[in-house]
Amino acid sequence: MTSSCEVPGLTVPRSRFPDPEHDLPAEAGEARAVLAGGCFWCVEAVFLAVDGVTRVVSGYAGGSAETANYEAVCTGTTGHAEAVAIHYDPARVSYGGLLKVFLSVAHDPTQLNRQGNDIGHQYRSAIFYETEAQKTVAEAYLRQLERAGVYQDPIVTTLEPLTEFYPAETYHQNYAARNPHQPYIMAVAAPKVAKLVAQYPGRLKPEYRREPSDRDEEV
Template structure:
């Protein structure tokens, strides 16, 4: 992960992003969504702040189990993407709302096999679905955003069936909160958190709406 990274998508205001026309019905019990949007440190930080998200685990999906480790995945040859496994309470936050945050704050979905200066298929924009319904809703929202011209370029997010999720090494978990002054976190995660607080302040956990949380979540 390089320490200098620009995220053009952060310049697109929330008002440009419509609510999903389709969504999953509210259900009982904890649900999950597995998302790839570049460096998992930064995507994890965004989703940890959302009210209704109960747990976020950084990890790998899309490749062979034997190569699901950071050193191997960083080569870009294993087929994995850096992802976050987001667990949430559907009574408090919907699948569609999490997709909206994913596309509007967490990353730039128009960059193919990269995010800013982080390059390679391990940084691809991807949604790993568990059910046909998840795929249907995600596909419909991508189409909706493209039709609305939210981004000047088409969305390149892949929809991939989740065969397995592999948690990343312990030192990657909750990395941004534990390392707020690390250069990469300050350059990449902090601007995302600032946009998240500014655009979705009403949907965040109380501890993330304080003035001092922009660089620490």
């Protein structure tokens, strides 16, 4: 894991990034979304700041149990992606709302098998759907963003059925919060969280919110 990843090809302000035209209903109980967008430390840090998210687990998706460990996944040959399992309250944040944050702030969905200088199949952009309903919403949103031309380059995010999610080793969990001065976290994760705070103040947990005078345009 090396250097920063910006999103230079974004053609609209993130605050005007379109909401999904189709979404899942706000059903009672906890739901889960499994997403992959480069280093899981960074994606985890972003979603931990989103209101309605109850917990985020860093882990591996797309491969087998035998290779669901950091050393193996780093080879880029296991089929796994570094992914996060986002547990959330659908009454407070929707599946589509999570996809909006994922595709506009958490990573660059136009980079194929990489995020910045993190290169390899394990760093691919992927939505791992657990239900046909999730798949339908994700497919529709990706088509919507392509029609809207929000990126100069094509979105390469894959839709993959989730067969199993394997939590990563303990030292990876909540890594950015526990290591705020680690150089990679300062260079890559912190700017992503800062973009979320600046652009989507209405989506934040209270502890991440700025004073109104500091806020950019509301979502």
